[in-house]
Amino acid sequence: MVRKLLALFFSLSTFFAIAQTEVSGLVFDEYLEPFPGVSIRSSEGESATSNIDGEFTIKVKKFPVTINVSLVGFQTEVLQISDASEEINVILKETFVLDQVVVSASRTPERIIESPVTIERIGIADIKRNTSVSFYDGLVNLKGIDSYEANYGFKSINSRGFSTFDNTRFVQLVDGVETSIPATNFSVGNLVGPSELDVKNVEILPGASSALYGANAFNGILLMRTKSPFEFDGVSTYVKSGFISQEATEKSDLFYDVGARMAYKFSDKFAGKVNFTYFDAEEWHANDLSNTSGIAGVVIPGTRESDTNYDGVNVYGDEVSANINEIAQLLELGGLIPAGASALVPNVDVSRTGYAETDLVNYDGYNMKFDGSLHYRPWGDDRIEVILNSRFSRGNNIYQGSNRFSQKDYYVEQYKLEVLGKNFFLRGYYTGNDSGQSTDLRFLGIGIDELNKPSSQWYGEYIGAFLATGSHAAARNVADANRFVPGTQAFENALNTVASTPISNGGAGITDVTSYYHGDANYNFRDLIDWAEIQVGGSFRRHLVNSNGTLFTDLGSQITFDNYGFYTQIQKKFLNDKLKFTGSVRYDKSKNFEGNFSPRIALNYALDENNDHILRASYQTGFRNPSILEQYSGLRIGPNRFSIGTAEENLDRFVAITANNDGTTSTITGRDAFSRALLPSSVFAGAPVRANVSPVKPETVTSYELGYRSIIGINDDNILELDINGYYNQYQDFVAFKDVIIPNYGSLDANGQPDALALGALAAGDITAFNLNTNSLADISSYGFGLGASTKVFGNFNFGLNYTLSKLIFDQDSDPEFNPGFNTPEHQVKVSFGNPKLFKNIGFNINARWQDSFLWESSFLTGVIDSRTVIDAQLNYRIPVLKSRFKIGATNLTGEEYVVAPGSGSIGSVYYISWTIND
Known part of the structure; x- marks a missing residue:
């Protein structure tokens, strides 16, 4: 009996020992650096993730066992393990770009080459090779993507035309949360987005995407995904510095940019992370003193000395103008000047002197961001995950819309609660903003002049001096006597007084604490229905508008409104999976407008057995509800000039x-x-x-697209990736200013x-x-073409080339006063060349972009933007023992300054050096 019990004991001990066996190994990238965040799964269903040192440990019940080592953007490695003592070292190689998996096009994982619409993507490896100062800046090098730089931290991303700094036609999401500012309905670049250290990948869908993403996904959608603390734990940091070169400052200005990411996996069930970034950088100075025909006008000949009615591009206060002969007649009637004197005053308009933008603003921009999240997996795996996330941003910058605005100490906050499952998500979030000490620069200039000397007094003195001297120059000198001089205490006091007085009370201050609540959900029936993949989803948003009458018509009367939407999608493969059908439809409703349906149909056909040559065709629609500003604004933008929302x-x-x-x-x-x-x-x-x-109503677009993607083998070590697309868009009820x-x-x-x-x-x-x-009755359409190719040349050098054609079709005679504001160059060419391993631990990359000239139309100023060529480059050096990467680089290497829109700052060069640890 004792022997039987001992035998049973040893049998059970052996069983549990086998059940608890663990296998350990290391994962490296192609350059033999430790690779964190890699997924390891066994054939027995166990899973693990490599840590910051590339180490992993996975439980094994019996041998032999098969493990899969994988990460999005890299080739999966399959290993057969026969013994726990085996030394396991895995090297992951990058997969082809078109082989990488994306989820944005259909809200389900699929290879880029098989996505139903055009899609652009960057991943972790692309971020390391980036030549720009940040990953977000580098998006401009993608095919069909435009970027308009307002300053160091604020870039406006767009695709397929109709670009503005306040781009309400392009949606931007971070982990499913929209980053748009509540009051303006557009994203301010990445000022509210993730740290470069926390970005896992970025996907951009150029063109209409309303069928899945709802209102405002009109020109495209950008989705950023961050790293999970379960997969990417540890501490990583970066430090960037260098100098900004611009002619306006006549010197090089230092900038500083730092960031840190800390993530910790407490257990298989609980993990968390925090991110912090901060930059301080001189913004691009706007110092164009050219004369204009007025607000929303064009540049015309003339200077302050030669034109009595001078209105400088970046001069504010000179928008106040009056006919001095008409004023003289009134003065004569009032007995303030001698009878008949008005006949000696010429019939000309005279503007006040105004102040240059450089006198009114401090270009010291900064941005501080913090985000943190807690992640909970009830069953210790990714079947269900609950995420609580908070995100904060504060800073200073200059923004250009109908006027130029100085935003000081703006603040944005977001809070999200999300439940993620294998086949569903449910999330709710809140976004609120505080404009801080923001001012309208045009009214700041006007207000300082009026505080110094009311216009009625100024014009009276001007006319009196003109009658005495017959000289406009002398008359202006007399009227400007004792004028506040920039740099003096009197000027600073006047500036602060006007800036702190709300526009609604005659000053230049802007108050805005608008917010919104948002909820959305999605369910995929793939585990319940096997004949097709079917999804359903919906969203709801409530806007709470509060600007105290400085931006909107909400003085004493708050504005609140809701919008909601529902969608469904079906995907089905035919002909032995060679033909894929995707059909989607969405219904959206907003308070002030009738409901809108957005359908999409797409077909993909594989020309070969490996699905490496794919033809695609799609029909899709998009719509955009007018923004809050377009519905409810009540903004004075000049003397006797207003911009109003027309709901x-x-x-x-x-x-x-x-x-x-x-x-x-x-x-x-x-x-x-x-x-x-x-x-x-x-x-x-x-x-x-x-x-x-x-009154304004939603605008719609109908888009037809054809495309071809191909992975072409050149030899055993090299392939050519080819992506071609063409589209034709028809717009109805197009919204623009009139x-x-x-x-x-x-x-x-x-x-x-x-x-x-x-x-x-x-x-x-x-x-x-x-x-x-308002909405134009004119027929408006556009078409475009894109070609992208990448391969290796000279052995192992990466080479990429893409070309984009963008063309507007619009008959101005059909609506003479309508300005479509296409604001996009017709031709663009972008080239990349580099080698991540030129020598041991040394790599480089070069990006060059050319675009032709184009017309920019806006409510601030209309003018032609010159053609330009921009070259960015970087050289990097890795020190594996320090887990560090050093990079030295420059943007706009030629130093040829340019503007992205009339009146915006002149873009110079940025020279930088960075040190990144554990990226």
């Missing part, structure tokens, strides 16, 4: 007081801006014609003709200009 509700909310030339005032409502709207060109021609405008003029009093008859009172207002110059957001 039906807002027309009754907007009320403004405008000045007449005889010293009286008129009250104008949003309804007046429509009922009395005249075409500016007709008013100036002396034959006023009613402007055809209506300028109109209304007489301050009087009305229009049924035929759109001004009555006698209105004609008198036009003759007296008692008019108000409005910049309205």
Whole structure:
């Protein structure tokens, strides 16, 4: 009996010993650096992840066992292990770009080459090779992607035309959370996004994506995914520094950029991470002193000395202008100048002197970001994961919209609770912003002038001095006597007074604490239905608008509205999986607009057995609800000039007081801006014609796309990756700004003709200009073509080339006052060349971009942007023993400065050196 018990004991001991056997190993990349975050799975269902040193340990019940070592963007390695004592060293090699797995195109994993629409992607290896200062800056090197630099940290990403700094047609997500600022509905670059150390991959879908992602995924969508602390634990840091070279400062300005990521896997069930980044950098100075025809106008000849009505591009306060002969007549009637003196005053417009932007702002930009998240897996694996995340951002920058704005100590916060499953997700989040001490630079200049000397006094002194001297220069000197001088304490006091006074109270300050709540969910039935892959999902958002009347018509009356949407998608393969069908449809509804359906149909066909040559065709639609600004703004953008949102509700909310030339005032409502709207060109021609405008409604796009992707073998060690696409877009009810003029009093008859009172207002110059957001009745379409190719040359050197054609089709005669604002070069060519292992531990990369000239239209200024060539380069050196990578590089190596839009800062060169540990 005792022997039987001993035998049973030893048998059980042997069983448990076998059950608890562990196998350990190391994972390296192609350059023999430890590779963290790699997934290891056994044929028995066990899983593990390599740590910061590339080490992993996985449980094994019996031998032999098969383990798969894999990571998105790299070739999977399959190993047969026969004994626990085996030495396991795995080297992962990068997979082909078109072989990499993406999820954004269909909300389900699939190879890039098999995605139903065009998609661009970068991963961890691409970030290491990046020549730009940050991974986000480097997105401009992708095919069909445009980037417009407002400053060091704020870049606006776009695709397929209609670019602006406030790009509301392009959606940006981080781990499913939209990074748009609540009040403006657009993302401010990566100022609220992830640290470069925490980015796992970035996917961009150029073109309409509303069928899955809803409203505003009109031009494209950018999805950034961060590293899970379960897969990427440890501490990593970077330090970047260097100098920014720009002619405006006549010196090189140092910049600093640091970041740290700390992640810890407490157990198989619980992990967490935190990220911190901070940069301090001189922003690009905007110092264009060219003369313009006025707000939203064009550059014209003239200087302050040669043109009495000078209005500089980056000069603010000189927008205040008046006809001095008309003022002289009023002064004469009031007995303030001798009888008949007005006849000696010329019939010309004279503007006030104004201040240059460089006198009004401090270009010391900074951004500080922090995010942290807790991750909980109830069953110790990725079947279910609960994530609690918070993200904060604060900083200073300059932003260009209808005017130029200085944003000081802005603040953005986000909180997310998410449940992720194998086949579903459920998330809710809150985003709020505080504009801090933000100011409108145009009204800052106007306000300082008015505080120094009211315009009524200034013009009286100007006319008196002109009558005495007959000289405009002398008259201006007299009127400007005792003017606040930049750099003096009196000037600083005046600037602070105007900046701290809200625009609604006659100052330049902007107050905004707008926020929104958002929830969305998705379920994939792939484990319940096997004949096709079917998904359903939906989203809801509530906006809480609060600008205290400085941006919106919410002074004393808060604005709140909701929007929601539902979608479904089906994917099915036919013909032995060679043909894949994708069909999607989404319904969205917002408070002020009727519901909208967005369908998408796509077909993929494999021309070979390995699915390495794929043809695709798609029909998809997109739509965009007008932004909060386009619906509810009530912004004064100049003397007797306003930009107003044109949602039906807002027309009754907007009320403004405008000045007449005889010293009286008129009250104008949003309804007046429509009922009395005249075409500016007709008013100036002396034959006023009613402007055809209506309250804004959603815009839609119908897109047809054809594409071909191919992986072509050149030899055993080299392949050619080819990606070709072409598209044609048709737009309906396209939203853009339209300028109109209304007489301050009087009305229009049924035929759109001004009555006698209105004609008198036009003759007296008692008019108000409005910049309205409305829908064009014109036929607008665009088409484009993209070609991308990459391969290896000269042995192991990487070479990439892509070309993009973008063309607008628009008949200006069909809507003469409508400005589509395509704002995109017709031709772009981008080239990359490099070698990550030129010598042992040394690599380099070069990116070059060329684009031709194009017309930029905006409510700030319209003008031609010159063609340009930009070259970026970097050289990196790895020190494996220190787990470090040093990089030295430069952007815009030629030093040829350029602007991305009329009135924006001049982009110079950035020279940098960085040190990254454990990337």
